[in-house]
Amino acid sequence: MTSNSRVSRRLVLQAGAASTILGAPGLLLAQPKAVKIGLVHPVSGALAYSGSQSRFGAQFAIDEINAAGGIKSMGGAKLEAALGDSQSRPEVGVAEVERLHQEGVSAYVGCFSSAIALPATQAAAKYNTPFMIDVGVSDAIVSRGLKNVFRLAPGNGKCVDDAFAGLSDVNKAAGGPAKTAVIVHEDSEFGTSTAKLLAGKLSGIGLEVKEVLKHATPTRDFSNLVLRIKSLKPDLVIISNYQNEYVLLARTLYQQKAEVAGIFSVLGGGFNYRLVKEQPEVAQYMMDFNHWYNPKNAKAQAMRKAVEAKGNLFTFEVYCSYNSVKCYADALERAKTDERAAAIAALEASTWFPEVMPYGPTKFVNGQNTGGRAVLLQATKTDIGVVWPNEFAEAKPVFPRPKVS
Incomplete structure (x- = not known):
């Protein structure tokens, strides 16, 4: 092969490579950093x-x-x-x-x-x-x-204010059956700060706080705490805790047949579709004021x-x-x-x-x-629905809850 033919072959290959690259311009441009x-x-x-x-x-x-x-x-x-x-x-x-x-x-x-x-x-x-x-x-x-x-x-300040506006409306519409409450909260920043806000503002909607009960996270047994709640005979149990303790406390209240007008929470960590799916009897009629999607x-x-x-x-x-x-x-x-x-x-x-x-x-x-x-929610045996404010509500609240049979 002559020198001229080698040069010609090199030029052809280079031209072909350039044509390939130009045909895929993305190869010439650096991909933006993630x-x-x-x-x-x-x-x-x-x-x-x-x-x-x-x-x-x-x-x-x-x-x-x-x-x-x-x-x-x-x-x-x-x-x-x-x-x-x-x-x-x-x-x-x-x-x-x-x-x-x-x-x-x-x-x-x-x-x-x-x-x-x-x-x-x-x-x-x-x-x-x-x-x-x-x-x-x-x-x-x-x-x-x-x-x-x-x-x-x-945050919990606005949520507590709005939650009590919703709870007050629901209670008044039902004729005011709820007059007393017990607050139960977990002992970290979330539960403690929320409980403090709750206790300070319940009187503003005509509810007496009978007691504020604190528990550790994790807690494996709520039997004694629920016995204490039953002895106080509140109209409402208001809870503020995370997923595991929320569900366990709700289940213990149900199993021990705590007779209350409602189980209510603000930013309840376990009030979700998992609770409804796994424990529909426990979840039914529970109410929570929480982050939610627009239904x-x-x-x-x-x-x-x-x-x-x-x-x-x-x-x-x-x-x-x-x-x-x-x-x-x-x-x-x-x-x-x-x-x-x-x-x-x-x-x-x-x-x-x-x-x-x-x-x-x-x-x-x-x-x-x-x-x-946030919005006020209530659980049925199969779903969770918005019940307040009216512009997002899917159903009317059931309050007070029927007695546990």
Whole structure:
């Protein structure tokens, strides 16, 4: 082969390679760097069920955003979940925040538990990293002046106020059968702070607090506590605790045939479809004021079907975490970068509308979304429905509850 033929062959090969590359222009362009979101949830330990539901909801939103083309203003950058497990312990939550920082996360979503969220958000504040609180209702989370912390859902202060407005309306409509109450709460930040708010405001709707009873998390036996409740003969039992203890206490009240006008909770950790599915007799007529989806919204109904098609239950943890990721993604679209200060500024100016929830447009004031609201729910043997306020209600409340046979 002559020198000229070798040169000609090389030119032909180079031209062919160039043609191939030009025919696939994506090969010439660097793919945008993924935006890492640290998911800090308790997927082991006492809070594992709720933490796993939270993680599921966040991943559901990430997958949906990526399938729709990623963050378009950032060249289609995909979101990537960096998984953390707080093991239901505050100190581990802090350690996971630090570890995920080393992995280069641009934001955090978590923590389900207020007791974990308080130190975890403080750790993230050192790096000015946005932290979206999906579930964690203590108002101390957003009252410390941390500029990196944002919460879409209402905290326990607003929830207690709104819950008592709903309970008062229900009680008055029934002729006022409830006049006394016993409060039962778990002993961490969530239960303690909520119980304090409850006890301070029940008199405002004409209810006398007979006693406030505290229990540890975890608790394996509520027999003695329920005997104490029965001896006090309250009209209402108002509970504030997490999944396992919530269900166990409700079951013990049912088994011991505690005769009360109602079992009511504010932000009840175990009031969900799992309770209705597994223990329908226990769940029937129980009432809870909590985060919930908008039952009259078509997208919310479609999302519930999609979640259930994956073999999961549509609990509040799922859509609270889903919305937290969606809100952050909206901020990225407007900021056109995941640079922390710019993303925080975009979140502060957010007007994003979480249509699957009974919310108005987002407006953060000191990190708290003032457009968020919870609703009053009641369980039947087969489902859970909104009973207050009227604009979202699917049914009328049954109150007082029929006597346990």
